[in-house]
Every structure is written in structure tokens, then in C-alpha cells.
Amino acid sequence: MRASIMLKEAYRLVIEYLKSNGAIVTESANKAAVQLSEQLDRKFMNRPFYWHYRDALNQSGDPLQIMLVDSPDTSNHKGFTQLNYDHPIFQSMLASAQEENRFYTAYEKAENQRDLFPWIHLQLTTGIIPPGPASIRIDSRISLTTGLILMNSHEKIPDLHLFETRPNGSVLHSNRIPYETALNILNTRFEKYCEQLLEENSEQHAAVLQKNKPDPSISIHHISAGLIYLCSP
Numbered sequence: 001m002r003a004s005i006m007l008k009e010a011y012r013l014v015i016e017y018l019k020s021n022g023a024i025v026t027e028s029a030n031k032a033a034v035q036l037s038e039q040l041d042r043k044f045m046n047r048p049f050y051w052h053y054r055d056a057l058n059q060s061g062d063p064l065q066i067m068l069v070d071s072p073d074t075s076n077h078k079g080f081t082q083l084n085y086d087h088p089i090f091q092s093m094l095a096s097a098q099e100e101n102r103f104y105t106a107y108e109k110a111e112n113q114r115d116l117f118p119w120i121h122l123q124l125t126t127g128i129i130p131p132g133p134a135s136i137r138i139d140s141r142i143s144l145t146t147g148l149i150l151m152n153s154h155e156k157i158p159d160l161h162l163f164e165t166r167p168n169g170s171v172l173h174s175n176r177i178p179y180e181t182a183l184n185i186l187n188t189r190f191e192k193y194c195e196q197l198l199e200e201n202s203e204q205h206a207a208v209l210q211k212n213k214p215d216p217s218i219s220i221h222h223i224s225a226g227l228i229y230l231c232s233p
Helices: 003-020 038-044 047-054 088-100 179-200 202-213
Strands: 025-028 030-035 064-070 081-083 103-108 115-129 136-143 150-153 217-230
Touching: 003 025, 003 030, 003 064, 025 115, 038 136, 047 150, 115 179, 136 179, 150 179
Parallel strands: 064 081, 103 217
Antiparallel strands: 025 030, 030 064, 115 136, 115 217, 136 150
């Protein structure tokens, strides 16, 4: 299976966000060269004095070029600012992309319950390449306190009564599990789940795989993601 599907989904989300905001993106294996738009440069690249100077002279500026890489890279990309997943600018771009792509924060309300614990909630669709059965919707969440995973595609996992407003008097607990670690744990479970789907549909896939030869892979599409605070850890 491919390494860290969820992290790759984060890169895809950022790339699509940059494209939708005027960036010119040239993708190659494990990296993407990006010519930022002026709007994106002003928002993310922390050059207020440069843009203030340009504005004062009534001159157009030169937006920076960045190189998005899957992992820290020692290569010298001359003329590019290199960003990987852990870079603060990448994280800032990811936060904006998630917000634009229905990333949300929500809270569970319950009587006589003050303590609320953090979870990540993801909704995705997945399909098999070469083409197999229709895409399957995955509803999943992972506790950032205990690492407990709930995932179901055939029936909904237990419904929650969530609200945008934090309950009065509530105490929000900090996450014990780092976000990236939680995503990697969820990713491992998700890959196992996809392998089970392949096995369950092996007869349907057999003819397609024999004809097309390449090993099957998983296609993932982001629906929504959220940081939710629940009464249970």
C-alpha cells in the first residue's frame, strides 16, 4: 500500500486550494512547483514590508515561487521556497484549504457534562483503480486522547448532537496524541479497511486486474473534516 494516504490527501487539498486562488502549479513525482498569485503571496509569505513598499510606489510586485515536497528534501531548488508538511507556511495553507473545504470545529452538548475531549472526524469517498465497484463513503473519527477509532461505511457510526458554539462552562481537554500521529494511525486502519474491500470484491476485480495488469490502488476524495469535542474520550 502507498505511504500515508492521509498526508498525501493534505498535499492534494493544498494544491487544489492554491490552483483555485490563482496559482500556477506544475506537478511531478513527489513535488509540485508553484508560482503564487499576488493574493496568495500577500496572505502566506510574510512579506508585509515588501508589499507595503510596492504599494507605496504604486508598482506591481513579484510573487514568490514555492516547491511543495512530500518529505524534507535536501535538494537545492534554486529560486523556490521549499515547503514540506511540517513547515509553518504549509500548515497555514492547509488550515485555509480545510476551512474552504468544509473544515469545521463543533462541540457535543450534554447535561451535567463539563469535560470535552478532542476527536478528528473525517468523511471520505474511496474507489478502486483499476475501476471496480462504485465509490464507497467512509465516515470515521479518531480520539486524540485514547486513539480509539470508529469507522463505518455501510451504516452510520453513532450520531452526535453537535453545535458550532462551545457550551458555557465547558472544559476543553488538550490532545494527548499529535495530529499527524493520529492521522497516521487512522491511515493504517483505513488501508486495512481498503484491503478488506479488495478481498470482498476479489472475484469482481479478478478479470479487470488480469486484463489491465497493474496492481490495484486506492482513490480517495475528501468530503469534509472537523475537529470535534465530545463528552467521551
